[in-house]
Amino acid sequence: MENRSWPKCLKCGKGDLLPLSDFGSQGAPIQYKAWVCTNPDCRYNIKIRNGEIYLNEPILDGALHTRARREYTP
Numbered sequence: 001m002e003n004r005s006w007p008k009c010l011k012c013g014k015g016d017l018l019p020l021s022d023f024g025s026q027g028a029p030i031q032y033k034a035w036v037c038t039n040p041d042c043r044y045n046i047k048i049r050n051g052e053i054y055l056n057e058p059i060l061d062g063a064l065h066t067r068a069r070r071e072y073t074p
């Protein structure tokens with residue numbers, strides 16, 4: 001059991017803000033690059049990119065990712 005809890009989403013008050021990590025262009029891990037509400041009806045999100053904060057960017061749905069992955073498949 002993980003003994004930590006995520007901060008509650010202040011927008012909807014139902015979901016939790018979940019930290020997401022990414023990998024940089026050099027393959028270095030970027031921890032907690034973005035925080036996203038777990039409530040699918042809310043999708044409040046905050047992320048940092050190139051030192052700037054982005055609030056509530058639209059979340060891409062799976063179709064775009066699928067297409068991108070197919071293009072990169074050898």
Ligand SMILES: [Zn+2]
Nearest residue numbers: 009012037042
């Ligand atoms: Zn929320």
